Amino acid sequence: MPSPVEPPSGTRDFLAGEVRRREAAFARIREVFERYGFDPLQTPAFERLDVLAGKYGDEGDKLIFKILRRGEWEATGEADLALRYDMTVPLARVVAGYGSQLPTPYKRYAIGPVWRADRPGKGRFREFAQCDVDVVGSSSPVADAEVVAAVADALDAVGLGEFRFLVNSRNALAGLLESYEVPAPLGGGVLITLDKLDKLPPDQVAAELEERGLSPDTAKVLVADLIADDAVERMRSMLAGSERGQEGLAEIDRFLELAGDPVGPGRLVFTPRLVRGLDYYTGIIWEVESPGMPGSIASGGRYDNLVAALGGPDVPATGGSLGLERILAALPDGGDEEGRLDVAVTIMDEESAPELTGLAVQLRRAGLRTGVYLGSSGKLGRQLKWAADQRARLALIYGPEERAAREITVRDMDSGAQSRVPVADIAEHLTQRA
Amino acid sequence: MPSPVEPPSGTRDFLAGEVRRREAAFARIREVFERYGFDPLQTPAFERLDVLAGKYGDEGDKLIFKILRRGEWEATGEADLALRYDMTVPLARVVAGYGSQLPTPYKRYAIGPVWRADRPGKGRFREFAQCDVDVVGSSSPVADAEVVAAVADALDAVGLGEFRFLVNSRNALAGLLESYEVPAPLGGGVLITLDKLDKLPPDQVAAELEERGLSPDTAKVLVADLIADDAVERMRSMLAGSERGQEGLAEIDRFLELAGDPVGPGRLVFTPRLVRGLDYYTGIIWEVESPGMPGSIASGGRYDNLVAALGGPDVPATGGSLGLERILAALPDGGDEEGRLDVAVTIMDEESAPELTGLAVQLRRAGLRTGVYLGSSGKLGRQLKWAADQRARLALIYGPEERAAREITVRDMDSGAQSRVPVADIAEHLTQRA
Numbered sequence: 001m002p003s004p005v006e007p008p009s010g011t012r013d014f015l016a017g018e019v020r021r022r023e024a025a026f027a028r029i030r031e032v033f034e035r036y037g038f039d040p041l042q043t044p045a046f047e048r049l050d051v052l053a054g055k056y057g058d059e060g061d062k063l064i065f066k067i068l069r070r071g072e073w074e075a076t077g078e079a080d081l082a083l084r085y086d087m088t089v090p091l092a093r094v095v096a097g098y099g100s101q102l103p104t105p106y107k108r109y110a111i112g113p114v115w116r117a118d119r120p121g122k123g124r125f126r127e128f129a130q131c132d133v134d135v136v137g138s139s140s141p142v143a144d145a146e147v148v149a150a151v152a153d154a155l156d157a158v159g160l161g162e163f164r165f166l167v168n169s170r171n172a173l174a175g176l177l178e179s180y181e182v183p184a185p186l187g188g189g190v191l192i193t194l195d196k197l198d199k200l201p202p203d204q205v206a207a208e209l210e211e212r213g214l215s216p217d218t219a220k221v222l223v224a225d226l227i228a229d230d231a232v233e234r235m236r237s238m239l240a241g242s243e244r245g246q247e248g249l250a251e252i253d254r255f256l257e258l259a260g261d262p263v264g265p266g267r268l269v270f271t272p273r274l275v276r277g278l279d280y281y282t283g284i285i286w287e288v289e290s291p292g293m294p295g296s297i298a299s300g301g302r303y304d305n306l307v308a309a310l311g312g313p314d315v316p317a318t319g320g321s322l323g324l325e326r327i328l329a330a331l332p333d334g335g336d337e338e339g340r341l342d343v344a345v346t347i348m349d350e351e352s353a354p355e356l357t358g359l360a361v362q363l364r365r366a367g368l369r370t371g372v373y374l375g376s377s378g379k380l381g382r383q384l385k386w387a388a389d390q391r392a393r394l395a396l397i398y399g400p401e402e403r404a405a406r407e408i409t410v411r412d413m414d415s416g417a418q419s420r421v422p423v424a425d426i427a428e429h430l431t432q433r434a
Numbered sequence: 435m436p437s438p439v440e441p442p443s444g445t446r447d448f449l450a451g452e453v454r455r456r457e458a459a460f461a462r463i464r465e466v467f468e469r470y471g472f473d474p475l476q477t478p479a480f481e482r483l484d485v486l487a488g489k490y491g492d493e494g495d496k497l498i499f500k501i502l503r504r505g506e507w508e509a510t511g512e513a514d515l516a517l518r519y520d521m522t523v524p525l526a527r528v529v530a531g532y533g534s535q536l537p538t539p540y541k542r543y544a545i546g547p548v549w550r551a552d553r554p555g556k557g558r559f560r561e562f563a564q565c566d567v568d569v570v571g572s573s574s575p576v577a578d579a580e581v582v583a584a585v586a587d588a589l590d591a592v593g594l595g596e597f598r599f600l601v602n603s604r605n606a607l608a609g610l611l612e613s614y615e616v617p618a619p620l621g622g623g624v625l626i627t628l629d630k631l632d633k634l635p636p637d638q639v640a641a642e643l644e645e646r647g648l649s650p651d652t653a654k655v656l657v658a659d660l661i662a663d664d665a666v667e668r669m670r671s672m673l674a675g676s677e678r679g680q681e682g683l684a685e686i687d688r689f690l691e692l693a694g695d696p697v698g699p700g701r702l703v704f705t706p707r708l709v710r711g712l713d714y715y716t717g718i719i720w721e722v723e724s725p726g727m728p729g730s731i732a733s734g735g736r737y738d739n740l741v742a743a744l745g746g747p748d749v750p751a752t753g754g755s756l757g758l759e760r761i762l763a764a765l766p767d768g769g770d771e772e773g774r775l776d777v778a779v780t781i782m783d784e785e786s787a788p789e790l791t792g793l794a795v796q797l798r799r800a801g802l803r804t805g806v807y808l809g810s811s812g813k814l815g816r817q818l819k820w821a822a823d824q825r826a827r828l829a830l831i832y833g834p835e836e837r838a839a840r841e842i843t844v845r846d847m848d849s850g851a852q853s854r855v856p857v858a859d860i861a862e863h864l865t866q867r868a
Contacts, residue, residue, distance in 0.1 A: 003529030004745060008515055011478035015529055015535075015540075021476040035798040037775055037824070040457075045479055045517070045547060045560050046499075047592050051438055065480075066502040070551045071797035077511015078504050081442055083479075094447055101449070103823065107806050108450075113479060117504045127478050137806035142787055146806060149795050194749050239437030255790045262795035309663055310439060311668035341471055347774035352578055354691050361583050361696035364469040372580060373538050380543035389537065390471070 010118070010126030022129070025328055026111050028157040033109040033133055036150040043090035043106040045115075046289045053082070055089050055310055056405040063116040065126075073283040083115035087321070092310035095136050100314075107146075111300035111324075125325060134319030136307060141251070144284045144302055144318045145258035151298050151320050152263040155288065158331060163290040163297065165263060166271035169252050170281045170301070172235065175245020176272070179238045180222050186213050188279060193224065195275035204225055234270040255284050280306045284318070293330055298322045307349040313326050342434045344387035344413070346380065347401040356398060359426065366431045387413060394430065444552070444560030454772050456563070459762055460545050462591040467543040469586040473638035475542040479526035479549075480515045487516070489523050489744055497550040499560075521566040521755070526744035529570050533747070541573035541580075545758075552816065559759060568753030570741060575685070578718045578736055578752045579692035585732050585754050586697040589722065592765060597724040597731065599697060599707035603686050604715045604735070606669065609679020610706070613672045614656050620647050621786035622713060629709035636661055660707040664788055669706040689718050714740045718752070727764055732756045776802040776868045778847070780814065782833040790832060793860065800865045821847060828864065 007013050014022065030040070049276050052064055066079035073080075083089060087110040095106060111131045117122055133150055135143040148165055156165055175185045185214065193208045200208075202223045209219035223236045239245030252270055260268050276285045276299065283302030290297055300320025308314040346361050363370040371390055373383045380397065387395040397409040397418075408422040410429070421429045435674050441447050442782055448456065486498055501514035517523060521544040529540060545565045552558055566800070568579040582599055589597055613619045627642045633641075636657045643653035659668045673679030686704055694702050710719045710733065717736030734754025742748040756804055775818075781787050790806065797804040805824055807817045814831065821829040831843040831852075841854040844863070855863045 004482065005527055007478050007527075008480060008482050011480070013478070013524075014474075014476040015532070016473035016475070019476050022476075023474075032798075034772070035801065035803050037803055039773065040453040041446075041450070042448040042453050042456075044559075045549070046442060046445070048442050062505070064604075065515070065663035066508070067517075068500040068511075071496065074500070075511075077502070077509075081499070083501075083804050090447075093439055097448070098447075104820075107808075109806075115479070120530075127480075135808060140780065140808045140810065142791055142806055143808045145791050146808070147789070153795070153798065180460075220635065231844075246507075258791050261788065261792040296592070332692070338468070339473065347576065354695065357576055357583070357692050358580050358695040360580075361587070364587065367469065369469050369471055372576055374541075374569060374574045374577045374580070376574065386538075429458070 008126070009119035010124075011127065012127070012399040013065060016339050021331070022328055025158045025324075025331065026129070029113060029154045029322070030109070030155045031132055032157050033150055036107075036146060038109040038150065038367045039103070041091065041094060041110050042112065043087075043094060043110070043276060044086070044230045045113075046083050047090060047093070049079050049082045051311065051384075052089055053087055056085060060085065060301060061392055063118055065115050065419065067118055071096075084113075086114055087330055088306070088319075089310050091132070091134060091136070092307045092312035095307055096312040105135050106145065107133075107135050109133045123325065123329065129324040129328075131324050132319060133321075136317045136319075137315045138318070139304065139316040141254045141258055141284075144255055147300060147318055147320050148259050148264035148268075148286060151288065151300070151322065154266065155298065155323065155327070160290060160297070160327060161331065163288050164267045164269055164291060165270055166274045166287045167252060168257065168271055168274040168276075168285050169248040169255075170192075170285060171244050171246025171251055171282055171324075172239060173275065175239045175242035175248050176222075178242045178244060180182065180218055182214065182218070190214065191275050191279075194222075194273065196345055197223070197273045198225060199269075216237065224230065224287070231272045232270050252282055259365070276301060280309070290330065295326070296323070297326050297330070339391070340369070341387070341390045341392040341432055342394065343370045344372060344392035344395045345372045346383040346387065346389055346395060346397050347373050347377065348380065348397065352398050354405060356396075362427050364431060366427055367434050368430060384411070384413075394433065396426075439544075442560070444554035444558075446559065446561070450773050455765070456762055459564075459592045459758070459765065460563070463756070464545060466545070466588045466591050467584055470541075470567075470580060470587075470708065471683065472567055472584065473537070473539045475526060475528060475544050476546065477521075477526070477544070479547075480517050481524060481527070483513050483516045483655060485521055485527055485745065486519055486857075490519060494519065499549050499551055501627055517556070518547075519550060520548055521546075521564055521567075522740070522753075523744050524564070525568060525570070526746035528743045529741055529749065530746040534630070539577065541567075541569050543567045555761065557759065563758040563762075565758050566749060566753060566755040567755075570751045570753075570770050571749045572752070573738065573750040575688045575718075577691055578689055580692050581697065581734060581752055582702075582720060585695035585722065585734070585756065586701065594724060594731070594761060594764065597722050598701045598703055600703055600708045600721045600723060601686060601689065602705055602719050603682040603689075603707040603711075604717055604719055605678050605685055606673060606682025606706070607709065609673045609676035609682050610656075612676045612678060614652055616648065616652070624648065625709050626712075628656075631657070631661060631709075635837045666704050666708045674832065685717055696706040706847065710735060714743070714787055720754070724764065729759065729760070730757070731760050731764070773825070774803070775805045775821070775824045775826035776804060776828065777804045777864055778824055778826035778829045779804060779806045780817040780821065780829060780831050781807050782814065783811065783830065786832050790830075793830075794821045796861050797864060799862060802864060802868050804808050818845070828867065830860075 063186045064085055065083040066421045067081035069078050069080045070316040113125050113127050114130045121433040177379045182190050189212045242356040280303045281301040282304040285301035287296040288298040302318040307317050345356050359370045360370045392413050408426050409418050410421055464517035498519050499517040501515035503514045543850050547561050548564045549561050598753045603749050616624055623646045629641055640653040714737045715735040716738040721730040722732040731774045736752040738750040779790050794804045826847050829845040840857045842860050843852050843854045
């Protein structure tokens with residue numbers, strides 16, 4: 001039984017340093033998306049259960065946090081609401097509900113927590129931040145390019161450093177299955193198996209393809225082609241005979257042409273073996289990988305049928321999602337300079353307290369992060385220890401001697417150097433020093 | 435049955451303008467609290483049910499959103515988690531759990547949604563933002579003063595305009611009951627009734643006091659004294675004979691002395707009839723009222739026993755809470771300049787798209803909010819209508835003629851004036867104009 005002072009399993013309390021680090025990263029991402037012309041959308045933490053149920057497959061459905069009915073219905077043990085599981089279903093609901101009140105196309109971003117009752121583990125939480133960026137209502141390839149350019153700029157803005165986009169197209173993959181004469185009913189399963197190429201050894205993937213019904217030869221050649229150094233050339237020639245494959249290649253080429261420059265040289269890599277597990281993608285798909293980080297830190301693609309399937313109107317859409325917890329975990333520790341006090345105000349006697357609280361408010365209005373001693377000790381040593389604990393840059397001392405002279409002692413907390421400043425000049429003096 | 439495209443009853447979707455307005459207000463409040471040396475704290479959206487249950491009285495308990503157990507336990511219909519009902523119980527849990535890892539005293543602020551299954555109504559929501567600021571671990575009156583100074587600065591920062599703090603002390607009220615010889619067991623009930631003085635006519639309040647067991651004379655005089663123009667003087671003289679009352683008066687006077695200057699002249703008003711409904715306050719209590727707004731927009735006080743009662747250690751505490759939804763509703767509409775595009779990029783033909791998406795990314799990196807046409811029309815008129823819908827300041831046009839001349843037409847969307855700028859200079863030109 002967990003201790004009652006811990007947050008619920010799989011959730012976290014964020015103390016000051018971590019809140020600041022997270023909020024700073026969110027703010028930078030938000031700023032990038034705003035510059036790209038995306039609009040923010042905030043939906044409630046919970047949705048009606050019927051809006052979410054059945055949208056995430058059997059496995060996903062089990063991970064939905066459901067909210068018990070209330071009042072006289074509580075005893076039924078039934079749920080009527082559920083915590084948001086992702087940002088996409090709420091988007092589909094909003095698109096369905098607000099229709100023409102939304103701009104066309106609707107470019108929106110959403111940053112916030114989602115909740116999944118997954119088994120908690122290293123880096124896996126039940127409450128975690130997600131960041132989605134989507135364009136609903138445009139089938140233009142420029143929209144696909146805009147999304148990845150915005151994601152690339154956002155990753156740069158948070159200082160992720162090295163990363164690259166693996167790119168493919170669902171149409172190219174469909175063409176590939178045609179070229180290898182994979183029977184249509186096996187197609188979905190074959191793609192799911194091929195998606196494991198970055199985790200399992202090639203032989204094992206080929207074996208699994210055989211189990212799914214491919215001939216040993218086809219399985220072996222397909223795997224070999226996809227992981228070959230010249231996989232791109234092989235794919236291009238394999239797809240020569242497939243109309244759908246040609247369409248996919250054209251899609252990829254156009255995407256590389258539109259997004260290559262914005263995302264940066266060498267950062268977009270046509271990767272024939274990229275599949276993306278989710279089956280709702282209909283065109284371009286992509287995934288961001290960063291050296292030293294397992295799995296992908298962002299992913300997305302075009303999903304022209306999803307909004308309708310989720311209860312929205314039948315509109316084309318393309319978008320991406322950043323795995324914020326992974327990104328946040330990968331960021332260099334920024335230090336927490338922001339948490340330091342600029343000025344710590346000691347209080348040597350009750351009589352001077354009103355003057356000092358007034359001064360503190362002045363300093364704050366001038367933009368200085370200022371703390372006032374709130375303990376019960378009248379000893380300077382104790383109060384300076386408090387100032388040091390707060391990592392204050394400067395401390396103010398205003399004892400009987402200073403008061404008589406209408407001066408305040410300013411102590412540099414790093415060097416210990418002290419100087420006296422007239423009370424009338426203190427705010428200006430401190431503002432200039434900080 | 436509500437339409438499936440609406441958010442759940444009592445909750446709201448926030449579209450772009452509203453998100454920006456809310457976030458801007460939160461950011462300003464956050465900035466003030468940071469300058470006062472408060473640290474942010476973020477706790478999960480849900481807590482273990484046993485942490486929340488029994489903490490909000492019978493009425494409050496009924497309003498808690500409970501989360502159904504999962505997996506094989508779902509069928510039991512039992513709940514094990516519950517959505518955060520306020521920010522105070524999570525604070526008590528954190529103080530209990532993190533102990534010496536927290537600064538002493540612990541000055542924290544928290545801004546975020548809380549959830550209550552209240553009957554939705556005008557201005558009453560089931561998901562609403564709350565903002566709390568508290569000092570845990572200090573019994574200094576300076577801490578009480580710091581809290582109200584921070585709240586006053588926060589209200590100023592969001593541009594609320596006129597407001598004032600009504601101030602009283604629970605000790606003064608206890609002394610008052612002593613002076614009127616109210617039997618101790620009736621005290622709590624009498625205070626609850628007196629709390630209605632700002633809503634009900636005085637006669638009705640006096641009648642309710644009689645029902646609670648006061649003599650008609652006592653009830654009448656008590657009410658008359660509290661609502662008199664010279665209520666303050668009457669209270670001061672009534673409390674002359676009560677030790678607890680004297681303690682309360684001294685507390686109020688010290689508070690006015692410490693906070694008066696920071697909060698501003700005339701903004702702190704000793705108000706003998708102020709009671710504050712909640713019974714956990716132990717010292718100074720206050721409430722902020724603003725002309726034309728019913729009820730209070732912020733409130734707080736000292737609550738020295740609450741943290742222990744909520745499961746934390748026995749530490750003194752003082753704090754306040756801002757009713758953000760009320761404040762947000764009262765703010766003047768800031769316009770939504772922020773949502774405007776600085777530059778709308780039209781695309782006249784497919785060939786120029788890569789160059790234009792590249793240019794758009796450059797402009798964004800230079801800080802301009804830039805949109806690219808993502809529709810399917812090749813007609814300039816349609817694309818300029820899109821730019822107008824986006825309230826773009828400038829639109830770029832790059833047709834065959836411009837391309838041949840390596841120039842871009844820049845259209846001022848307000849005046850319709852157009853000029854041609856060499857492609858090589860366009861980024862700089864636009865940055866300077868924006």
